[in-house]
Every structure is written in C-alpha cells, then in structure tokens.
Amino acid sequence: MTAPDAATAAPAPGSAGIVVLVSGSGTNLQALIDAAADPAYGVRILAVGADRAGITGLHRAAAAGIPTFVCRVQDYPDRGAWDAALADLIGVHEPALVVSAGFMKILGPAVLGRFTVVNTHPALLPAFPGAHAVRDAIAYGAKVTGCTVHVVDAGVDTGPVIAQTAVEVRDDDTEESLHERIKTVERHLLVDVVGRAAREGVTVTDRKATIP
Numbered sequence: 149m150t151a152p153d154a155a156t157a158a159p160a161p162g163s164a165g166i167v168v169l170v171s172g173s174g175t176n177l178q179a180l181i182d183a184a185a186d187p188a189y190g191v192r193i194l195a196v197g198a199d200r201a202g203i204t205g206l207h208r209a210a211a212a213g214i215p216t217f218v219c220r221v222q223d224y225p226d227r228g229a230w231d232a233a234l235a236d237l238i239g240v241h242e243p244a245l246v247v248s249a250g251f252m253k254i255l256g257p258a259v260l261g262r263f264t265v266v267n268t269h270p271a272l273l274p275a276f277p278g279a280h281a282v283r284d285a286i287a288y289g290a291k292v293t294g295c296t297v298h299v300v301d302a303g304v305d306t307g308p309v310i311a312q313t314a315v316e317v318r319d320d321d322t323e324e325s326l327h328e329r330i331k332t333v334e335r336h337l338l339v340d341v342v343g344r345a346a347r348e349g350v351t352v353t354d355r356k357a358t359i360p
C-alpha cells in the first residue's frame with residue numbers, strides 16, 4: 149500500500165473533512181475521490197476505512213494518496229469492542245462527516261454517538277432494505293427502484309432519507325445489470341449529497357433530514 153503523500157494528506161484550507169468506509173470495489177468512493185480533486189467541491193477525504201484488507205476500495209484510496217485503516221470484527225472480542233475501536237480510528241481524523249459507501253457492517257453506538265454518518269443504499273428506502281436490495285427488487289417484480297442516501301441510525305437502512313433517485317427496472321434485467329445502472333446514478337447522488345452535507349451539515353427534525 150502506498151504511504152500517504154504529505155502534500156495530499158494535509159487538510160485544504162476551508163474544506164470539510166470526511167472519512168469514507170468501504171467493504172468492496174469502491175466505485176462510489178472513487179466518485180468521491182474524483183470530486184474531491186476539484187478544490188471547488190470543498191470536501192477533503194481525510195481517510196478511508198474498511199472492515200477487511202486487500203479490497204479494491206483500499207487500493208483506490210492508496211492510489212490517491214489517502215490514508216487508510218482496516219478494522220476487522222474478528223480481531224476484537226465482540227461487536228461492541230469492534231465498534232469502539234472503529235470510532236477511535238475514525239476519530240483520529242476528526243471528520244465533519246462519515247460516509248458509508250458500500251460498507252457492509254452495521255455501525256454501533258460508539259460510532260453513531262460520535263459522528264454524523266450517511267449511507268448509500270441501492271433501493272428506494274423504505275423498500276428493500278438489507279444486503280440484497282437489488283436482488284429483492286427484481287424478485288418482488290418492482291418496476292421502479294433506485295438509490296437512497298440517508299442518515300444512519302441504529303437500524304438496518306432505517307435512518308432519515310436525505311435524497312433519492314429512481315431507476316427503471318427492465319424486464320430483462322439481471323441483478324448485475326440493474327445494480328450497474330443504479331450505481332451510475334448512485335455515484336452522482338452520493339457526490340452531491342456528501343458535498344452539501346459535509347460543507348453545511350445535516351439537520352434531522354421529526355425524521356425529516358435537511359441540509360441548510
């Protein structure tokens with residue numbers, strides 16, 4: 149893994165710092181990396197964390213000179229200890245916002261009590277929560293699905309919705325073809341919401357999430 153470049157790791161003046169959590173290919177992370185390369189976006193990726201080593205998402209971060217960390221559940225006695233360790237690893241970077249972008253673990257009270265976390269999900273919540281949202285939408289026979297960026301709470305994909313984009317389900321769609329089309333719009337939605345949320349903050353009142 150490439151060592152962080154001191155020049156790129158230093159916070160840019162006036163930009164909002166974020167930590168991104170990933171578990172896989174990291175195409176959403178890449179969209180954030182690409183957006184953050186433009187100073188006008190006003191967001192700096194301080195670090196990328198993962199729940200497993202060796203994934204493409206970590207390689208994308210390293211290639212961009214972004215510090216990385218790995219926090220594996222199996223290295224801790226229980227989920228509470230893992231959650232506390234993850235909160236500390238994130239906290240080192242003092243982010244304004246934490247972004248769960250394809251991070252396949254449920255975050256616990258240590259992380260959620262300390263940081264505002266937003267997650268991207270490949271369905272129009274509250275439809276099709278959970279790890280198989282695209283497969284579930286096809287199996288149900290839905291004609292429209294999409295993606296949701298929401299504030300993370302203690303439940304599974306139950307937090308207040310910030311923004312959503314609809315995607316048509318085609319008769320000949322497979323899980324893979326539909327997920328690829330969703331991810332194309334998901335990247336744009338995530339970049340837009342993360343930029344605004346990191347720079348301006350997210351307010352939740354009576355389940356209504358707004359960015360001033």
Ligand code: GRF
Nearest residue numbers: 173174175176250268269270
């Ligand atoms: C995204 O569709 C995300 O919503 C879901 O998993 C996918 C992650 O893709 N939870 P990537 O790792 O960003 O390519």
